[in-house]
Amino acid sequence: MNDHEEFDDIPGTTVFTTKRSRQGFQLNQFCMSLMKPENRERFRGDERTYLDEWSMTEAQKQAVLARDYNAAIAEGGNIYFLAKIFATDGQSFQQAAASMTGMTSDEYAQMMLSGGRSPEGQRSIKEGR
Amino acid sequence: MARITAGVATSHVPAIGAALDLGKSGSDYWQPLFDGYDWSKEWIAKEKPDVVVLIYNDHASAFSLAVLPTFAIGCAERYAIADEGFGPRPVPEVIGHADLACHITENLILDEFDMTIINEMSVDHGLTVPLSLMFGQPEAWPVKVVPIAVNVVEYPQPTGNRCFELGKALRKAIRSYDEDLNVQVWGTGGMSHQLQGPRAGLINSEFDHEFFDQLVLDPDTLKKVPHIEYLREAGSEGIEMIMWLIMRGALGKKVKELYRFYHVPASNTAVGHLILKPTK
Numbered sequence A: 001m002n003d004h005e006e007f008d009d010i011p012g013t014t015v016f017t018t019k020r021s022r023q024g025f026q027l028n029q030f031c032m033s034l035m036k037p038e039n040r041e042r043f044r045g046d047e048r049t050y051l052d053e054w055s056m057t058e059a060q061k062q063a064v065l066a067r068d069y070n071a072a073i074a075e076g077g078n079i080y081f082l083a084k085i086f087a088t089d090g091q092s093f094q095q096a097a098a099s100m101t102g103m104t105s106d107e108y109a110q111m112m113l114s115g116g117r118s119p120e121g122q123r124s125i126k127e128g129r
Numbered sequence B: 001m002a003r004i005t006a007g008v009a010t011s012h013v014p015a016i017g018a019a020l021d022l023g024k025s026g027s028d029y030w031q032p033l034f035d036g037y038d039w040s041k042e043w044i045a046k047e048k049p050d051v052v053v054l055i056y057n058d059h060a061s062a063f064s065l066a067v068l069p070t071f072a073i074g075c076a077e078r079y080a081i082a083d084e085g086f087g088p089r090p091v092p093e094v095i096g097h098a099d100l101a102c103h104i105t106e107n108l109i110l111d112e113f114d115m116t117i118i119n120e121m122s123v124d125h126g127l128t129v130p131l132s133l134m135f136g137q138p139e140a141w142p143v144k145v146v147p148i149a150v151n152v153v154e155y156p157q158p159t160g161n162r163c164f165e166l167g168k169a170l171r172k173a174i175r176s177y178d179e180d181l182n183v184q185v186w187g188t189g190g191m192s193h194q195l196q197g198p199r200a201g202l203i204n205s206e207f208d209h210e211f212f213d214q215l216v217l218d219p220d221t222l223k224k225v226p227h228i229e230y231l232r233e234a235g236s237e238g239i240e241m242i243m244w245l246i247m248r249g250a251l252g253k254k255v256k257e258l259y260r261f262y263h264v265p266a267s268n269t270a271v272g273h274l275i276l277k278p279t280k
Helices: A018-023 A025-033 A037-045 A047-052 A058-065 A069-074 A079-088 A093-099 A105-113 B014-021 B031-035 B038-047 B098-110 B125-135 B160-175 B205-217 B227-234 B238-250
Strands: B003-010 B051-056 B071-074 B078-081 B116-118 B144-150 B182-188 B255-266 B269-278
Touching (some): A018 A025, A037 A047, A037 A079, A058 A069, A069 A079, A079 A093, A093 A105, B003 B038, B003 B125, B031 B255, B038 B255, B051 B238, B071 B098, B098 B144, B098 B160, B205 B238, B205 B255, B205 B269
Parallel strands (some): B051 B144, B071 B116
Antiparallel strands (some): B003 B269, B071 B144
16 A cells, blocks of 8 residues: 655645545445435434434544534545535535634635636645746 | 547636536625636637536435446436525526437546436536536526536545546547537536535645646646645545546647636635637
8 A cells, every 4th residue: 555655745735545434435425415405404403413323533523513624634534535524514614614724714715716726835745846 | 430639728716606606606705706707708609619528526416325436428319407405506407418418438448438328317516517618507408417426525536547548538539429519518616625524625726726837738747646636736526627627638639729717715725717718
């Protein structure tokens, strides 16, 4: 199995590899279940009980409950799956993305209006470029 | 025989669909984006394609992690609109061209592209937003669609080279279909964007403009760009642009660029749009 050191060299980025897909399988399948309105309703009604129906790790459940998407990704979550959670919350993709950057939604929106985050210094930790 | 008359590339950002569906397309934020597609809408109304072979990626809608095909083709008569967590988009259902799709499938597989065959699926914003951008909000879509879904969600995505070669095989398959059909091939997704982690919001307009130029003039160089370069330069989700290479492969050696549009931002993403015509 490749260990993909070069992926870890990209700042602030987690590449969703086959290994991570295994790690996050239950978490991501839980997210898929939120595509059904009746499941969204049950989840909203009692999040913890709903999560306990899935064989997810406690860390995965805590990440969901806290809406800590960086933590969810560290536990094997994939952003397109996690999107079902913030869609259920009525949150936009931009608000969810902002929450992972340490910026406020307004600061992040302003950065995007000004052309987005520059790739300068964001390509490689080792090479500092 | 079926003819490939044009190639279209466009981003497929979900917020664009939401803006249209919620009547916000005339807002200060969205109008410049939709204006960029006015020329395209007029063009396609005159072109009147019969079928669009639409290359896109599913975003955890039809495919969970239970089964994740690398290349899949839809052979169904119709496709329902997916509920991505906020109810299905209020757009018409997508009508397939099952007979052409079956012909393409057989030809691709015998040409050694081992496609996954789909006979039932719902389609998400990856497929419906490009239709909305090109056709607006009609009662029914004015084209039939053959969807080709590419895994860009989980690494390793197919290589740029494999995508380009698939496009070439697709060209042969479409052009051997024994009915006079006006077929367009669309490649969707991109351009630079990152939706996750502290680096979210990355946009690299220099990379995007080079990608445009090379896609038109030098796809043989572009197809060799490795995964790591997309990841570093175009953001973790920028790798969707490999799907544009399938479209480009389907157009043959030389193309004429009819239209180009680039806009930042749509939500987290750089929107790119290109219309190409194959030349002899």
